[in-house]
Amino acid sequence: MGRQEGAQFEKPIELDIIKYVSKKADDFKLLAREKDIHLFFETQIESFTTIIQETLLTQIIQNFVQNAIKFTPEGKNILIQTIPNNQSITLKVIDEGIGCDEDVDLFAPFKRVGGQKGAGLGLFLAKSAADTIGGTISLKNREDGVQGTVATLELQLNPTCKI
Known part of the structure; x- marks a missing residue:
């Protein structure tokens, strides 16, 4: 949490989101391969x-x-996708996992689900980070007939960063 508090005072920079996310996707492919998961960027x-x-x-x-x-x-897939809108961009991470319980506040601190390890702070910190950069995040179950979750970040072309 301390690292995030410090990051909130980081000077905003001009960043090409597409190139940045593409590089991050390449980095995460190695981690996904360890679990025999196929990760794609679109x-x-x-x-x-x-x-x-x-x-x-x-x-x-x-x-x-x-x-x-x-x-x-x-053996399943994860897709990282960017979708342009008028004055914003949507970043989606679409998986073929267990899905999420949409009736639970998954962004609450110390909330853990699915019997996996963790402190339950990840989504809480992600929401705080999104709020700071003027973005919005959400988690929903897939609606295309495949089990899994869609994690979404919406970013404005000219966000309002809280400094």
């Missing part, structure tokens, strides 16, 4: 540049992908 645009606190963005992406890997069985 985008519809070449670039989306905004001003953002990089460490906070990393915390959100890391939490989404690590949770997806944690709760997805071997």
